[in-house]
Amino acid sequence: MLGYALRRATFALSLVWAVSFVAFVSFGLSFDPLYRFNFCGEQCRPQKEALAARFHLDDPILERYWLWLSGLFHHGFGDFVPPSATSPSTAIDPSLFRALSVSAQLMATALVLTVAFSILIGVASARRPGTLVDVMLRLLAYVTWAMPAFLTAIVLARLLGGTGWFLFRPPGGGVVTWIRTMALPAVALSLGLIGVYSRYIRTASLTELHQPYAVVARAKGLSERRVAYRHALRNALVPFVGILSLDFAAIVGTSLAVDYVFHMGGLAFLLLGSLQEADPFGLTAIIVVVGAVVAVFTVLSDLALGWLDPRLRTGAST
Amino acid sequence: MRARAGLDERRGLAAAAARSGVDRVRRRGPWLQAAVRFRRRPLGIVALLVTMAFVVIAVFAPRLAPYTGAQLFFRFINDPQPPSLHGGHLLGTDVLGHDMLTQMLWAVRETVLGALGCALAATLIGLAVGAVGGYFGGALDSAVQWLTSLVVIIPALVVLLMVVAFEAPLPLWAFPATLALYLWIHVARAVRGSFITLRHREFIEASLAAGASGRWIVFRHLLPNAVGTLLVAGTAVVGQSTVIIATATFFGYGNQQTDRPTLGGLLSNAASGTQFAISPFASTPWWLWVLPAVTLGLFIVAIYFLADTLDEVLQPVRA
Numbered sequence: 001m002l003g004y005a006l007r008r009a010t011f012a013l014s015l016v017w018a019v020s021f022v023a024f025v026s027f028g029l030s031f032d033p034l035y036r037f038n039f040c041g042e043q044c045r046p047q048k049e050a051l052a053a054r055f056h057l058d059d060p061i062l063e064r065y066w067l068w069l070s071g072l073f074h075h076g077f078g079d080f081v082p083p084s085a086t087s088p089s090t091a092i093d094p095s096l097f098r099a100l101s102v103s104a105q106l107m108a109t110a111l112v113l114t115v116a117f118s119i120l121i122g123v124a125s126a127r128r129p130g131t132l133v134d135v136m137l138r139l140l141a142y143v144t145w146a147m148p149a150f151l152t153a154i155v156l157a158r159l160l161g162g163t164g165w166f167l168f169r170p171p172g173g174g175v176v177t178w179i180r181t182m183a184l185p186a187v188a189l190s191l192g193l194i195g196v197y198s199r200y201i202r203t204a205s206l207t208e209l210h211q212p213y214a215v216v217a218r219a220k221g222l223s224e225r226r227v228a229y230r231h232a233l234r235n236a237l238v239p240f241v242g243i244l245s246l247d248f249a250a251i252v253g254t255s256l257a258v259d260y261v262f263h264m265g266g267l268a269f270l271l272l273g274s275l276q277e278a279d280p281f282g283l284t285a286i287i288v289v290v291g292a293v294v295a296v297f298t299v300l301s302d303l304a305l306g307w308l309d310p311r312l313r314t315g316a317s318t
Numbered sequence: 319m320r321a322r323a324g325l326d327e328r329r330g331l332a333a334a335a336a337r338s339g340v341d342r343v344r345r346r347g348p349w350l351q352a353a354v355r356f357r358r359r360p361l362g363i364v365a366l367l368v369t370m371a372f373v374v375i376a377v378f379a380p381r382l383a384p385y386t387g388a389q390l391f392f393r394f395i396n397d398p399q400p401p402s403l404h405g406g407h408l409l410g411t412d413v414l415g416h417d418m419l420t421q422m423l424w425a426v427r428e429t430v431l432g433a434l435g436c437a438l439a440a441t442l443i444g445l446a447v448g449a450v451g452g453y454f455g456g457a458l459d460s461a462v463q464w465l466t467s468l469v470v471i472i473p474a475l476v477v478l479l480m481v482v483a484f485e486a487p488l489p490l491w492a493f494p495a496t497l498a499l500y501l502w503i504h505v506a507r508a509v510r511g512s513f514i515t516l517r518h519r520e521f522i523e524a525s526l527a528a529g530a531s532g533r534w535i536v537f538r539h540l541l542p543n544a545v546g547t548l549l550v551a552g553t554a555v556v557g558q559s560t561v562i563i564a565t566a567t568f569f570g571y572g573n574q575q576t577d578r579p580t581l582g583g584l585l586s587n588a589a590s591g592t593q594f595a596i597s598p599f600a601s602t603p604w605w606l607w608v609l610p611a612v613t614l615g616l617f618i619v620a621i622y623f624l625a626d627t628l629d630e631v632l633q634p635v636r637a
Contacts, residue, residue, distance in 0.1 A: 015468050027480075146619035148561045150568050151611055154589060246470060246507075250558075253473030257565045272569070275479060283480065287472060294471040 012295035027280035033081035103266035110189035122201025145195030150257035153188035170265040204236035245301035362627030368620035376430035436494035444505025452513025546632030553625035
């Protein structure tokens with residue numbers, strides 16, 4: 001298991017490194033954070049040159065990447081490019097990690113809701129295929145699935161925002177305040193996901209419930225609930241975890257839209273802000289952090305898969 | 319879905335056999351069988367009809383629209399009219415004095431054609447990459463796997479926003495084209511998986527033993543058997559690209575000309591005219607956001623239902 005974990009981690013690390021390289025080079029070449037100075041001519045030239053020298057903007061791109069990469073280990077992601085040479089510089093790290101913590105809270109809450117309800121709904125409909133309950137859950141799944149999350153978010157905000165109980169600001173404070181800020185965004189993000197994943201769980205559970213081992217478990221006199229949740233579910237989770245890890249980047253993307261609608265001050269705002277400023281350092285930092293989060297999640301889900309189905313660890317044929 | 323589809327399949331074939339005699343069933347080709355199975359899924363048929371209606375509207379939108387996209391009705395500026403049968407504005411007008419029906423038709427055109435173009439391009443790229451990885455295996459396959467893993471860890475939405483941000487006035491096809499460079503991985507994965515499964519089947523070995531060339535195996539055996547997978551994955555990409563493009567335009571990026579609206583853009587306009595932070599749309603006239611929201615939802619539901627039905631119909635039994 002340890003060897004398997006190390007292999008997956010090395011693979012993920014190589015991906016994050018590649019992301020940082022591609023992101024830094026392409027943003028470094030295409031975004032000009034000093035674009036403002038182009039409009040004011042000669043009088044801004046000293047400022048522009050000072051900033052360009054400070055951020056090495058005129059050096060060859062590979063040299064800049066090397067500087068950035070070695071700087072990463074000494075002083076993190078460095079500074080945002082300030083609007084003028086005299087204004088104080090802001091470090092990227094604090095605002096990045098504040099935004100990341102908001103986004104992470106949102107995604108974690110939504111994932112917990114998603115996994116719990118997908119399993120409940122999926123197994124419930126697999127145990128009663130073709131019944132009214134199954135059909136209703138299926139219809140509901142399709143409708144929530146088809147609503148883009150930003151649409152779900154604005155509909156929820158429109159319907160429930162007027163009650164005044166829900167807060168449209170960054171999460172924080174006590175438990176109750178946290179719930180007041182987090183409830184709607186987490187539900188908006190997870191509704192669509194529950195729609196998709198409950199279908200996957202249902203399909204997989206239905207297959208597993210007809211496998212010989214399930215029949216044997218029933219023949220031993222186990223209750224149907226025990227067969228469904230103790231025996232079939234573990235095998236039914238294998239495709240689910242695989243798909244969840246593939247979709248995780250898309251979930252991060254969706255969380256940005258939700259974050260934006262509910263004014264949570266997460267990565268969406270940092271991203272849009274950096275885009276506005278055309279700041280290649282801010283953008284690279286965001287991309288690398290998002291990539292790293294997704295990569296870590298992928299490694300974790302690989303490990304979970306290896307635990308659920310030991311054959312996957314060794315690469316044995318399935 | 320799959321397991322049930324398998325059961326249905328057996329039941330369906332038995333019923334068909336009872337009706338028309340076993341021999342006729344046996345003689346049917348796989349496509350005809352799929353068509354027969356499709357006909358028995360009313361939801362799938364509805365989804366197909368709705369999708370086709372969207373495509374027709376998208377293609378003929380310039381002819382269907384009662385006004386040109388740029389035409390303004392000055393007396394309705396800041397006085398949006400509700401939908402009504404009289405007065406020449408079937409779906410009302412918006413805050414800027416546009417005819418809403420015209421706006422909606424152009425938005426549907428933008429959304430549907432963009433999604434279809436994106437799906438087509440993504441399917442072609444995914445097919446090529448997936449086929450190469452799945453057929454040759456080995457180091458080439460590992461390289462392809464690494465590349466897809468690399469693409470998959472960055473959210474498509476983020477890339478789209480960045481690409482769009484750095485060259486503001488982009489041509490209309492830039493969104494779908496960028497997205498196609500992204501969404502092909504889903505097709506590639508499906509094709510690769512299907513090729514790998516097929517490659518070890520007995521009929522391929524038999525063909526190899528009979529001296530078939532690689533090209534023969536790929537084009538004669540592997541591709542025809544993977545067409546179902548390809549079609550399902552391609553249809554799913556239509557849905558994905560619709561969602562992502564709508565979200566990106568909702569963020570306010572991308573195509574912002576008011577005579578070439580998008581569904582996400584219409585929603586964004588409807589939301590931004592109000593106290594957005596407290597409650598979006600609080601004082602927006604309902605037709606300005608309900609119409610694009612429902613249209614967008616309907617198209618995506620139809621596409622997903624279609625993909626799902628195709629999945630059940632084309633691949634009734636899986637290894």
